[in-house]
Amino acid sequence: MSEAILVENLVKRYGDFEAVKGVSFKVKRGEIFAFLGPNGAGKTTTVHMLTTLLRPTSGRAVVAGHDIVEEPVEVRKRIGIVFQDPSLDRELTAYENMLIHGRIYGLKGSELKEKIEHLLKFVELWEFKDKPVKTFSGGMQRRLEIARSLLHEPEVLFLDEPTIGLDPQTRAHIWDYIKAMKEEHNMTIFLTTHYMDEAEQLADRIAIIDHGKIIAEGTAEELKKLVGNDVIYLKLEAPEELRCIKAEFIRECKILADGRVALEVENAAEALPRLFELVAEKGIKILEVTYHRPTLNDVLLHLTGREIRDEGAENPMAAFVRMRMRR
Numbered sequence: 001m002s003e004a005i006l007v008e009n010l011v012k013r014y015g016d017f018e019a020v021k022g023v024s025f026k027v028k029r030g031e032i033f034a035f036l037g038p039n040g041a042g043k044t045t046t047v048h049m050l051t052t053l054l055r056p057t058s059g060r061a062v063v064a065g066h067d068i069v070e071e072p073v074e075v076r077k078r079i080g081i082v083f084q085d086p087s088l089d090r091e092l093t094a095y096e097n098m099l100i101h102g103r104i105y106g107l108k109g110s111e112l113k114e115k116i117e118h119l120l121k122f123v124e125l126w127e128f129k130d131k132p133v134k135t136f137s138g139g140m141q142r143r144l145e146i147a148r149s150l151l152h153e154p155e156v157l158f159l160d161e162p163t164i165g166l167d168p169q170t171r172a173h174i175w176d177y178i179k180a181m182k183e184e185h186n187m188t189i190f191l192t193t194h195y196m197d198e199a200e201q202l203a204d205r206i207a208i209i210d211h212g213k214i215i216a217e218g219t220a221e222e223l224k225k226l227v228g229n230d231v232i233y234l235k236l237e238a239p240e241e242l243r244c245i246k247a248e249f250i251r252e253c254k255i256l257a258d259g260r261v262a263l264e265v266e267n268a269a270e271a272l273p274r275l276f277e278l279v280a281e282k283g284i285k286i287l288e289v290t291y292h293r294p295t296l297n298d299v300l301l302h303l304t305g306r307e308i309r310d311e312g313a314e315n316p317m318a319a320f321v322r323m324r325m326r327r
């Protein structure tokens with residue numbers, strides 16, 4: 001079977017409230033798949049169901065070849081999990097945390113020791129192996145949790161908000177480990193995030209989840225195509241009647257309230273040199289050039305009318321102008 005995760009119409013209800021409203025998706029082996037959505041969208045609930053910690057109300061899911069309800073023990077043997085909340089023993093050292101986890105999975109002797117050394121080196125914590133976890137920064141703890149989750153060589157790794165609360169440098173570091181796991185071990189990774197840059201950096205495919213439903217799915221590029229084209233903004237030294245430039249690569253031209261010209265093009269990077277030539281031919285002087293490419297933030301705004309505000313989000317004003325232009 002080429003799918004590492006197969007989900008059909010999965011539902012989780014808490015009393016009258018439906019936290020997950022019938023989601024369906026497939027994740028191929030060796031793929032990084034991201035669930036992107038705002039807080040409360042149902043991401044953690046889905047991860048908890050797929051990792052057999054929570055029983056679905058209805059629907060079906062197969063993880064690493066086994067049904068999550070019928071064969072939870074088989075699923076658990078084949079998956080690794082890094083939860084949103086730290087689950088390390090803070091009083092123990094990094095090494096001891098690894099040792100206990102390895103023994104739970106039946107690893108022992110030199111095999112276990114070699115794996116611990118390899119993984120602690122992989123996440124660059126080997127020199128801190130004998131330090132108690134309570135002395136670790138948030139980033140070090142997250143790295144240790146990742147190393148621990150890999151001890152039993154899982155087929156599928158679940159990461160619930162892997163970089164939440166970490167500084168940008170540490171986040172980038174964790175992204176590198178995640179990419180390395182995919183490349184070196186062809187591991188299937190299911191991650192949840194509310195950071196758009198994280199989904200874009202890491203995921204082969206992204207499902208956008210909102211209010212318990214998947215509202216769009218595809219590669220970052222495919223999702224951005226849902227919103228539309230690139231827009232180039234020009235401030236020109238020219239009378240208004242000459243400002244709207246016509247060319248076959250310009251889909252639409254509008255003059256904004258501040259006098260700038262907004263040109264809708266398929267690909268701003270390709271259009272810009274041609275545009276410069278055209279303007280030069282007309283003898284018009286360019287005072288300022290900016291351009292905007294649709295981001296995942298625009299996709300969120302387009303699909304839900306809301307955006308997820310975070311450090312990865314782009315200037316919301318640019319998106320607002322784009323939306324107005326499209327009316």
Ligand SMILES: Nc1ncnc2c1ncn2[C@@H]1O[C@H](COP(=O)(O)OP(=O)(O)OP(=O)(O)O)[C@@H](O)[C@H]1O
Pocket residue numbers: 014017019037038039040041042043044045046161
């Ligand atoms: N045990 C529970 N009982 C009742 N409602 C719950 C329970 N657990 C979660 N919910 C609700 O289900 C919805 C989805 O929660 P979930 O934690 O899956 O969202 P999320 O997308 O992971 O967000 P976050 O990243 O903030 O955890 C939320 O509205 C939440 O309040």
